[in-house]
Structure formats: structure tokens, C-alpha cells
Amino acid sequence: MSTKVKKPFKNPLTHHSTPFLLAPYAALFILFILIPVIAAVVLSLFYFNTIQTPKFVGLENYLNLFTNDEVFMQHVVPNTITYAVWVGLIGYVAAFLLAWMLSQVTKLPRTIMALTIYAPSMTGGVLLSTVWKVVFNGDQSGYLNAALLRFNIIEEPVVWLSSSEYLLTIMIIVAMWSSMGIGFLSMLSGIMNVNEELYEAAYIDGIKNRFQEIIYVTIPSSKPQMLFGAVMAIVNTFQSAGVGVALSGSNPTPGYAGQLIVTHIDDYGFIRYEMGYAAAVSVVLLVGIWILTKGANLVLGSKDE
Amino acid sequence: MKKEKPAKKKVYKLKKNGINPQHFEVGQLKFYAILIPICAFMALPIIIIFMNAFKPLDELFAYPPRFYVRNPTWDSFRALFAISSTSNIPASRYLFNSIISSVATVVCTLVISTSAGYVLSKKRFRARPALMEINNLALMFCSVAVAIPRYFVISYLGLLDNFWSNVIPLLATPVGVFLVKQFIDGLPDALIEAAVIDGANDYQILLKIIMPLVKPALSTLTIMTFQSAWGSEVASTNYINNESLKTFAFYLHTLSASGTVSGQGVAAAATLILFVPNLIIFIFMQSKVMSTMAHSGIK
Numbered sequence A: 001m002s003t004k005v006k007k008p009f010k011n012p013l014t015h016h017s018t019p020f021l022l023a024p025y026a027a028l029f030i031l032f033i034l035i036p037v038i039a040a041v042v043l044s045l046f047y048f049n050t051i052q053t054p055k056f057v058g059l060e061n062y063l064n065l066f067t068n069d070e071v072f073m074q075h076v077v078p079n080t081i082t083y084a085v086w087v088g089l090i091g092y093v094a095a096f097l098l099a100w101m102l103s104q105v106t107k108l109p110r111t112i113m114a115l116t117i118y119a120p121s122m123t124g125g126v127l128l129s130t131v132w133k134v135v136f137n138g139d140q141s142g143y144l145n146a147a148l149l150r151f152n153i154i155e156e157p158v159v160w161l162s163s164s165e166y167l168l169t170i171m172i173i174v175a176m177w178s179s180m181g182i183g184f185l186s187m188l189s190g191i192m193n194v195n196e197e198l199y200e201a202a203y204i205d206g207i208k209n210r211f212q213e214i215i216y217v218t219i220p221s222s223k224p225q226m227l228f229g230a231v232m233a234i235v236n237t238f239q240s241a242g243v244g245v246a247l248s249g250s251n252p253t254p255g256y257a258g259q260l261i262v263t264h265i266d267d268y269g270f271i272r273y274e275m276g277y278a279a280a281v282s283v284v285l286l287v288g289i290w291i292l293t294k295g296a297n298l299v300l301g302s303k304d305e
Numbered sequence B: 001m002k003k004e005k006p007a008k009k010k011v012y013k014l015k016k017n018g019i020n021p022q023h024f025e026v027g028q029l030k031f032y033a034i035l036i037p038i039c040a041f042m043a044l045p046i047i048i049i050f051m052n053a054f055k056p057l058d059e060l061f062a063y064p065p066r067f068y069v070r071n072p073t074w075d076s077f078r079a080l081f082a083i084s085s086t087s088n089i090p091a092s093r094y095l096f097n098s099i100i101s102s103v104a105t106v107v108c109t110l111v112i113s114t115s116a117g118y119v120l121s122k123k124r125f126r127a128r129p130a131l132m133e134i135n136n137l138a139l140m141f142c143s144v145a146v147a148i149p150r151y152f153v154i155s156y157l158g159l160l161d162n163f164w165s166n167v168i169p170l171l172a173t174p175v176g177v178f179l180v181k182q183f184i185d186g187l188p189d190a191l192i193e194a195a196v197i198d199g200a201n202d203y204q205i206l207l208k209i210i211m212p213l214v215k216p217a218l219s220t221l222t223i224m225t226f227q228s229a230w231g232s233e234v235a236s237t238n239y240i241n242n243e244s245l246k247t248f249a250f251y252l253h254t255l256s257a258s259g260t261v262s263g264q265g266v267a268a269a270a271t272l273i274l275f276v277p278n279l280i281i282f283i284f285m286q287s288k289v290m291s292t293m294a295h296s297g298i299k
Helices: A017-043 A060-067 A070-103 A107-122 A126-135 A143-150 A167-177 A182-192 A196-204 A210-221 A223-248 A261-271 A275-300 B004-017 B026-054 B057-061 B075-082 B091-122 B128-138 B143-156 B174-185 B189-197 B202-213 B215-230 B234-238 B248-258 B261-293
Strands: none
Touching: A017 A275, A017 B091, A017 B128, A017 B143, A017 B174, A017 B202, A060 A070, A060 A275, A070 A107, A070 A167, A070 A182, A070 A223, A070 A261, A070 B026, A107 A182, A107 B026, A107 B261, A126 A143, A126 A167, A126 A223, A126 B026, A126 B248, A126 B261, A167 A223, A167 B026, A182 A223, A182 B261, A196 A210, A210 A223, A223 A261, A223 A275, A223 B143, A261 A275, A261 B143, A275 B143, B026 B075, B026 B261, B057 B261, B075 B091, B075 B261, B091 B128, B091 B174, B091 B202, B091 B215, B091 B248, B128 B174, B143 B234, B174 B215, B189 B202, B202 B215, B215 B261, B234 B248, B248 B261
16 A cells, blocks of 8 residues: 555556456366367377277378378368368458458448348358258259259259259359358448548559559558458358358268268268377368468568567 | 649549549449449348248149249247247247256356456556467367367266356357457546546446446347357267257257258248347447447457
């Protein structure tokens, strides 16, 4: 009490309310994020089929994954790359361009259109597949089949969702449709909040058109939101990867056409009960996401980090 | 004075060309030309579901399928609540479970995330930068990747076949904490200093100063958590065997798996029940979400 009044702010802050307020979140974080990640790494070094006691096998799971698992190398990896490039990368660029275009129109239509574009992302998980199953229904009552039949583009109804030919394409369309979520809103808000004087200054400095406007003003000024959007896009890409199983109704998907790394984990973990192997696939996925996020950080992060 | 005028006019014109225009101009038509077809594509499947949910049976069976509904009825909704699942659990039970678990998830997330966000934003302690770094790293956390270890954690905690396994795993939301923390960063420290001088403790500060001021962030968090909880079937699929503890989203999954045409109407009705609350909450809180998103950047 008799100490100097120099920092009256500090005293109550150093009390035990800090750990107490942080504790619930910290506990949940440790239980459901930290421990699962560590457990995945540890488990990936074991052979574990949930019945026998786990047997330490070192890096054998990883070796098998990259050298012996034909499904992984022939289907899962190429599918995942195609899917990630479309849904993650192209979906992200599309989200930015949509947000930018929305910022160029007046408020009321912008709000309505932003809501329309955002709405599909509210149909995550099971909703996603029920909505689209109606469109891609395999018999002639499906909307797409009916439309194509009417215009004589096809002669027989196509079994869209269980054909290995179309499944991946459909998954990409569906996932992109639902990918304009919180990252999209963040970028829209970032673009809307760019200081208008910057544009004026840029025009005085000699930029000439909208394209230059985007490159020299919009992107540099909204980088933090774009980075957030990028992280969300990466997470969402992998989080939504179960859509192939939901649409086709089977895991493994027909002819492994829609088999992505996440479905591969489920296949080994929850169907074959090869937990160690599934954990190794999880670790590969986590490392992949981490590398992608690092990449996004390099491109969009601020330099003084 | 006359010399000033054109210059002023020019600046005004530049501003008009830039972001957030105040008035409609012909130059904006090109954006509409791209945006409107995209919006149509985005809205179409949702409109189809709306139509299907209100179609009577004969229109559902109609070939070719008609887009519009001629004689809207509530039949599918009635059927949804009349039929029982294989284990005789009525749809209303699933709906009840979903409502309780979603509300519990939202309330708990708000309390937990705001407390953590406040501490991480306004407190000065040694571990803080490291904790923020960890949380930022966890933004990219992808729960589907660790479904199996999570199962073991749930099982170890004795939460298998427990209603709360619908709620508790969803409470660890790095994105939520991040958004709230960013928003609290925008509040001046002086505000808290003043409260401290007036004798408020941390809990009072949190409840009476922080919570009211970060309402936009809390609205955003509400929407995000509600959406994830309301549509969640992970717990019902992986952690719960007892049919009477499962959620409506899971029930919809079983409905849509059956795949019959009459089932289509019922599934569409169930889909609407899952979709509409999200939509309504979002429409009401839309402007607050946008103001939170302005703080969402990662620097």
C-alpha cells in the first residue's frame, strides 16, 4: 500500500485472476488440441489395432505410407492436390475477387449479395450433402439429370455420385460453393476498411486503372485480413474433405475417386482400426497444413514478425 | 477560388470510383454482370431445398422434377415429426438435444473465450507472447485430422455416451479466442486503468466493461459457435451410442442416407430446420460480424 503510485495499474493485474481466467480455455486447448496432436505423433510410431497392446514400430508406418500404400500414392495424394488447388487456392482467389467486386457496388446490393455468397458456408457437414444430393441425384428425378435430358445433352440419366468419373469434380464444385465463409467476410471487411486517401494518393502518384489499384493499394493494405482468409481457406479445405464420403455414401469412395487424405484417415482409423497407421496419415496432414500456412505467412505476413 | 474547384472535383471523382460507392453508376454494371450469376449459382441449391420442403408428395414424384412448388404444404414437416427412427426416438428428441447442446456450447464459448481473450489482450505476464504464438499457430488446427486421438481423450475423460461430449470438444476454439482478443486489443488501456482505480477487480472489469464493449465480437462468436454446434454430428457419430443423446444433424444424416423420393421431402424439411436458424441469426447480426472482421487480420 505504501509503494509508489507510479504503476497503480500493475498491482491487481499480477494477482491470481489471470491464471484463473485463462484456465478453462487452457485446459480445453490442452485436452482437445495439444494432447490429440501429440498423441497422433506418438501413436504414429506404433502398430495399434485397438485390441492388442500397441507395438513400437518406429517409422515403419511412414515408410509403408510412402512406399507400400498404393491407394495413398496413386489416389489420395493426387486427389488431395487437385482438390486443394481448386478449393483452397482458386477458391481463395475467387473469394478475394468476389469481396473486391462487392466493395465496388453500393451498400444495399452489397449486403444482399454478400449474404447470398456467405449463406452456403452455413451448410457445413451433413447439410452440404443433403442439399446437393437433390441436384446430383442419380436417376431422372435429379435436377441436373432432368435438365440435361430435356436439352438432349445426355440420353440416359448419369449416376453422378457413385461414378468414379465425376465424383472429384462434383466434390470440388460443392466444396467451393460452401467455401465463402468467415475468411471471405474478413477479406471483404479488410477491403472495405482500406483508407480511401491511399487510393487518392496512389492516383496522384500515377497508377492508372483498377488492376493497379488492386496490386498497389488494396492487397498491401488488407494483407492482415488476407492472411487470416488464407489460413481459414487452408483449414476449411481439409476440414470439408469428408464431403466425398457424404455425397457418395461410402468410404472408400467409388474407385477411390473421391479419396482425400482426411477420408484415408477415417478409412484406416474408424473402419480398419489401424490406429497407428491412421495417426501417421494425420501427422502427414498436419505437417502439410503447417507448411501451407507457413507459405501463406511468407507471402502475406508482415515482415517485422 | 475558381482555381480550387476543379481540383476538389477531381478528388471527389476519384473517391467515387473507389471502394464503397455512395451511388449507383453505369461503371458498376460490369460487377453486377459477374456477381449476379454467381449469386444465382450460390442461391440455387438452397432455393431448391426450400421448394422441396414444401412440395406435396405428388410434386416430389413428378417427372420431370418441377423447380417451383405449386401447392405448398407442411406435409413433409408433419411427416418428419410423425415418423420415428429405427430405435423409436422421435425427431423432436433429436431437435431438443441439438437446441440444448447448441445453446450450452454458445454460452460456454462466450464466457471462456472472452475471459481468455481479455487476459491475452490486456494482461502483461511473461508467458503471454508465447501463448499468443501458440494460439495463432492453432488457428490452422484441423479437428478432423486428429479425430482418433480425440476419441481416446473423450474416452479417457469418461465422456463416451455422455450428452456433454456434444458440447465440450467444441469449446476449444482458437479462432474465437483470436477474434475476441483482436477486438479487445482495440479498447484503450485507460478504460481498464480507470476501473482499477475505482476499485473494480478483474471479474467486474470483464463483466461490466469488456463484455458490453466487445458485443460485436461476441455476436460473431455466437454465430460461429452456433453454426458449428447446430450442424455438428461428430460427437453423435463417434462418441455416442445411445440414440436418445444424439443430435438433429445426425438424424438428418440417417434420413438422407435412406435416399427415397418421399424421404427427399422429409430430408429437405429437416435440412431447412437446420439451415434457417443459422440464416436468421446471421441476418440479425450481420453488421456486427462485419465490424468484428475488421479486426480479424493477422499481422
